[in-house]
Amino acid sequence: MPDTHALLGPSGAKRWMSCTPSARLEESFQEESTDYAAEGTMAHKLAEQILRYNNGEISKKALTGRINKLKADPLYNQEMQDYIEDYANRVWEVINETKASCPDALILFEQQLDFSEYVPEGYGTGDVVIVADDMVNVIDLKYGKGVGVSAEDNPQLRLYGLGAYLEHSMLYDIRRVRMTIIQPRLENISTEEMAAEELLDWAETEVKPKAALAYAGEGEFQVGDHCRFCRARKTCRAKANYNLELAKYEFADPPLLSEEEIGEVLRKADELAHWVKDITEYALAEALKGQKFDGWKLVEGTSRRKYADQDKAEAALTAAGYALEVIRKPTELIGLTDMTKLLGKKKFEELLAGLVIKPEGKPTLVPESDKRPELNTADAAKADFETEIDE
Ligand code: SF4
Incomplete structure (x- = not known):
């Protein structure tokens, strides 16, 4: 356990x-x-x-x-x-x-x-x-x-x-x-x-x-990957100092950023984004408990309209002469994750192995340490070009 x-x-x-x-x-x-x-x-x-x-x-x-x-x-x-x-x-x-x-x-x-x-x-x-x-x-x-x-x-x-x-x-x-x-x-x-x-x-x-x-409770604070699992990470001062230090970037003189500088900004942006998410979640949870933060207030977020009662809405529409196939969305299969949970791994493979495809993922920039093989950008550009001609 x-x-x-x-x-x-x-x-x-x-x-x-x-x-x-x-x-x-x-x-x-x-x-x-x-x-x-x-x-x-x-x-x-x-x-x-x-x-x-x-x-x-x-x-x-x-x-x-x-x-x-x-x-x-x-x-x-x-x-x-x-x-x-x-x-x-x-x-x-x-x-x-x-x-x-x-x-x-x-x-x-x-x-x-x-x-x-x-x-x-x-x-x-x-x-x-x-x-x-x-x-x-x-x-x-x-x-x-x-x-x-x-x-x-x-x-x-x-x-x-x-x-x-x-x-x-x-x-x-x-x-x-x-x-x-x-x-x-x-x-x-x-x-x-x-x-x-x-x-x-x-x-x-x-x-x-x-x-x-x-x-x-002694020793030196040490920021690193292990912070991801630390319950104090959202308000830890050592982590905040480290992140704020990360955000200070000494840009060199030329008017345009170099490739090295862009690589460095991307790396820092990723770490900062995680930290900002943590702090935002923490502040919202605390604000909901009544805590005030300087310069911030709690408001109602935007929401979307929805039917108060689907059955009554459907009854009203059909009574007015609208056909079901017009007012209902077409039914569709549940998603692959839910289907795998429903059927189990073995049954899923038995019934659907040849019927599931994995389309090519959109190109994404990731750190060099990522285990996925690097995309050949010349091939990717050629494939994009061919798709455009086919269209
Ligand atoms: S968040 Fe702070 S206390 Fe937690 S592991 Fe990182 S540096 Fe240490």
């Missing part, structure tokens, strides 16, 4: 290790509950039941009963069931491989992992922990599909690995720790393996001192 409540929980480790004062600063902000987080929690519950059934811990009847309960939640859908079954199959492949060489491997689900020896009050939950011979393997389900998450150099995963090592190293001679992320919606599987000694050294030299600072 996501372990978001601990002050120094693994899910925030990248942030509190990079910016140690953020942990205490976040305390004055409420936990942000998003649909994505709720969906992730639901996916984890479903995964746990399927895995426990596969492991012979619960009966088919109990599995059906528990899944039926989950189905009552509006966040459940067939697509989620399919993805989580995929995930469970992958976990099972790992378990089978492990059992082939170590038949009495220990398999645990949703195990509480304690690493408070290194992080004050530090604990988390391992989705799957497999202990076999000289290795402990921790598997973490990520249900999100926004970005692929790597297990390499990932503090969250390493803390799970550390907790699993500490839990089982008394009884087993564990020499290696393997940490795996499975992200079924992106078909992403990422693994990092470390010698137990190396992991302990990381915990001692990197984690312990930073966790002590973070717990005390």
Whole structure:
């Protein structure tokens, strides 16, 4: 299960290790509950039941009963069931491989992992922990599909690995720790393996001192990618100073901007746009609670007219002689995302695989670090030219 409540929980480790004062600063902000987080929690519950059934811990009847309960939640859908079954199959492949060489491997689900020896009050939950011979393997389900998450150099995963090592190293001679992320919606599987000694050294030299600072609310503020997940990001002064510094641009003398300068402005604009969005959302939420901001006021936004009662409007129009096909919009299929949720991934592919196309996307400027291949602008211009002639 996501372990978001601990002050120094693994899910925030990248942030509190990079910016140690953020942990205490976040305390004055409420936990942000998003649909994505709720969906992730639901996916984890479903995964746990399927895995426990596969492991012979619960009966088919109990599995059906528990899944039926989950189905009552509006966040459940067939697509989620399919993805989580995929995930469970992958976990099972790992378990089978492990059992082939170590038949009495220990398999645990949703195990509480304690690493408070290194992080004050530090604990988390391992989705799957497999202990076999000289290795402990921790598997973490990520249900999100926004970005692929790597297990390499990932503090969250390493803390799970550390907790699993500490839990089982008394009884087993564990020499290696393997940490795996499975992200079924992106078909992403990422693994990092470390010698137990190396992991302990990381915990001692990197984690312990930073966790002590973070717990005390001390250290230097450090702005970076990790700010995206910080509850203080909207009003954090360090971030505001950093962003305002970004906005100050020293333009060189020539009257026209150079290509390098335009590239730099685009990069800064992207970061500033995210910050402006955060601040705007924050200010609106506070204004709705009665807070005033200098020079700003709350007003009613523009709205569009709509029928007060569709059925009565339709009755009035048909009574006046207007035919239904004239006054109604043509019915159309629901969107692909909703259709996938309705049918599930397998059925969707079975029925519609050849009937869905993906038109070419409009050219978009993105940072060079983006994984998509660069468009050949000469080809794109030629295609545009040919389309214009065809028309
Ligand atoms: S927004 Fe960034 S700099 Fe500010 S406290 Fe959070 S992590 Fe640190």
